[in-house]
Amino acid sequence: MSSAEKARPAKPHEMSSSWYEASARQRVDFVLDAGSFQEFLGPEMREVSPHLRVFDLPEQFDDGIIIGRGLLAGSPVFIAAQEGRFMGGAFGEVHGAKLTGLLRAARDAKSIPLLILFDTGGVRLQEANAGELAIAEIMRAVVEARTAGVKIIGLIGGRAGCYGGGGLTAGCCSALVVSEQGRIAVSGPEVIETNRGIEEFDSRDRALVWRTMGGKHRHLIGAADVFVDDTAKAFRDAALALVQTVAALTLETLLNEQVRLEKRLQSFGASGDALDIWKAIGVPEAASVPGMPTEKFVSLADKLRSTHHDAR
Amino acid sequence: MTLDEILASLFPDGCKVENDNGILTGYGSLQAGGQGMVIGVSDRTALGVDEAIRLSSFVLGALKTGSGPILVIVDSDSQRMSKRDELLGLNEFLAHLAKCLTYADMHGRPTIGILYGHSAAGAFLATALATRVLVGLPGASPAVMDLPSMSKVTKLSVEVLEEKAKSTPVFAPGLENLAQTGAVHRIWSATSSLAAQLDALLADLPDTRDIRDSLGKERKGRIKAAEIAERVHALALAP
Numbered sequence: 001m002s003s004a005e006k007a008r009p010a011k012p013h014e015m016s017s018s019w020y021e022a023s024a025r026q027r028v029d030f031v032l033d034a035g036s037f038q039e040f041l042g043p044e045m046r047e048v049s050p051h052l053r054v055f056d057l058p059e060q061f062d063d064g065i066i067i068g069r070g071l072l073a074g075s076p077v078f079i080a081a082q083e084g085r086f087m088g089g090a091f092g093e094v095h096g097a098k099l100t101g102l103l104r105a106a107r108d109a110k111s112i113p114l115l116i117l118f119d120t121g122g123v124r125l126q127e128a129n130a131g132e133l134a135i136a137e138i139m140r141a142v143v144e145a146r147t148a149g150v151k152i153i154g155l156i157g158g159r160a161g162c163y164g165g166g167g168l169t170a171g172c173c174s175a176l177v178v179s180e181q182g183r184i185a186v187s188g189p190e191v192i193e194t195n196r197g198i199e200e201f202d203s204r205d206r207a208l209v210w211r212t213m214g215g216k217h218r219h220l221i222g223a224a225d226v227f228v229d230d231t232a233k234a235f236r237d238a239a240l241a242l243v244q245t246v247a248a249l250t251l252e253t254l255l256n257e258q259v260r261l262e263k264r265l266q267s268f269g270a271s272g273d274a275l276d277i278w279k280a281i282g283v284p285e286a287a288s289v290p291g292m293p294t295e296k297f298v299s300l301a302d303k304l305r306s307t308h309h310d311a312r
Numbered sequence: 313m314t315l316d317e318i319l320a321s322l323f324p325d326g327c328k329v330e331n332d333n334g335i336l337t338g339y340g341s342l343q344a345g346g347q348g349m350v351i352g353v354s355d356r357t358a359l360g361v362d363e364a365i366r367l368s369s370f371v372l373g374a375l376k377t378g379s380g381p382i383l384v385i386v387d388s389d390s391q392r393m394s395k396r397d398e399l400l401g402l403n404e405f406l407a408h409l410a411k412c413l414t415y416a417d418m419h420g421r422p423t424i425g426i427l428y429g430h431s432a433a434g435a436f437l438a439t440a441l442a443t444r445v446l447v448g449l450p451g452a453s454p455a456v457m458d459l460p461s462m463s464k465v466t467k468l469s470v471e472v473l474e475e476k477a478k479s480t481p482v483f484a485p486g487l488e489n490l491a492q493t494g495a496v497h498r499i500w501s502a503t504s505s506l507a508a509q510l511d512a513l514l515a516d517l518p519d520t521r522d523i524r525d526s527l528g529k530e531r532k533g534r535i536k537a538a539e540i541a542e543r544v545h546a547l548a549l550a551p
Binding site for chain 1: 362544
């Protein structure tokens with residue numbers, strides 16, 4: 001195979017497919033070179049959650065996460081993809097342990113980047129303690145791997161978003177790719193509304209949800225490094241660019257992140273709405289951001305935001 | 313135990329710990345010699361962006377100059393659930409705090425969580441569960457989510473959930489259940505000196521490798537996690 005052929009994605013005709021609409025397995029195919037994926041503990045191993053049957057819930061043979069290794073433009077990568085359509089992509093004991101094992105392997109291999117295709121509502125409540133602890137183990141393993149020099153890129157644009165412990169794990173990654181449909185947060189809209197009332201957050205107000213937690217806002221405040229269209233090709237190209245650029249985690253990185261987050265609080269801590277923040281950042285017509293096409297938004301964001309890869 | 317009782321018993325030779333609206337920062341003299349750094353959340357305070365950034369600032373400041381263990385003393389609510397905190401990127405602030413604690417632990421500043429009250433969800437992940445070793449004091453009440461909220465999400469009645477909780481430690485809140493999964497390393501006694509128990513723990517501290525999944529297997533609270541992670545690790549590193 002020539003290097004040009006190797007660099008070709010899975011199935012060129014699928015490259016305009018929607019990331020949001022795709023399954024976890026399709027997304028793995030979208031990202032990796034054709035035929036290069038090798039799965040670990042695939043569905044044929046039937047490693048299902050031991051806890052769902054207690055609640056008479058259906059199991060899935062991969063427990064809602066696909067992990068393995070493959071090639072991205074000819075270079076090896078590890079990959080993990082959550083299936084948002086199975087239990088909201090939530091972390092349970094088996095689901096979490098598969099990702100933990102992969103991260104520990106990446107840490108020990110040192111030089112192979114790892115892509116995490118997030119699509120999750122957070123902890124799977126039916127196995128709450130195991131799910132919460134799995135996320136703690138994953139976060140620790142991410143820091144260990146990054147400290148060893150591994151680049152860990154998160155890709156966020158699925159139906160379930162990236163909530164709860166998924167949001168914290170994303171915050172530990174070297175860099176994030178997000179689409180307009182991608183949402184990143186800790187508490188979901190319904191959880192805030194349930195706990196604090198509809199005056200605090202109206203979860204049915206979709207525009208509010210999108211501008212508070214959605215991809216454009218996250219990109220503008222520096223929480224997500226790359227903003228992309230909702231297509232297979234866009235996510236693949238962004239992942240490819242990031243595995244070549246982001247830096248390792250050092251004490252300096254953490255000191256820079258401290259400054260970055262402190263500045264955000266100083267600048268925008270009194271803002272009541274994303275529109276106020278966008279105005280304060282210098283967006284000329286803040287109200288036009290949600291409807292702005294990707295190309296225009298990205299070029300605007302490039303002029304306004306100031307995030308560096310050594311500050312996360 | 314109250315926070316004052318805990319600090320007095322942990323540091324009989326004295327400590328200087330400030331409690332500013334539920335956010336703890338300070339130092340205490342260890343019985344074995346040297347100083348322990350203290351951070352924490354008290355009075356069931358919710359952990360939001362403002363609280364998290366102060367704790368991470370204190371950890372990073374101490375990393376540049378100090379030495380000795382870092383104690384993370386926790387009685388918190390969950391993360392603060394508000395529009396403002398999410399708007400400002402609460403996930404990044406909590407992740408940053410966890411990263412600072414993990415980094416410190418890996419670089420010569422062993423972290424020990426001491427859970428004496430409540431903690432839940434994102435706040436639990438960014439503080440007590442971001443330490444190398446977590447101990448629980450009697451009366452501590454960790455939870456991922458309370459049963460009424462779980463009932464709302466799972467569409468099962470609270471009665472059914474209470475029944476399931478009796479037979480399913482992996483699902484039910486509580487210190488004993490968390491210990492069984494491997495999250496809580498030891499449960500300390502409230503009636504003997506915490507300083508002596510801390511000394512014993514420091515003298516017998518596991519290395520920085522995360523052993524919580526193998527503890528969970530030994531204690532039969534998480535029967536599959538350690539084995540699954542080990543198998544994946546081996547497969548991924550196979551030539």
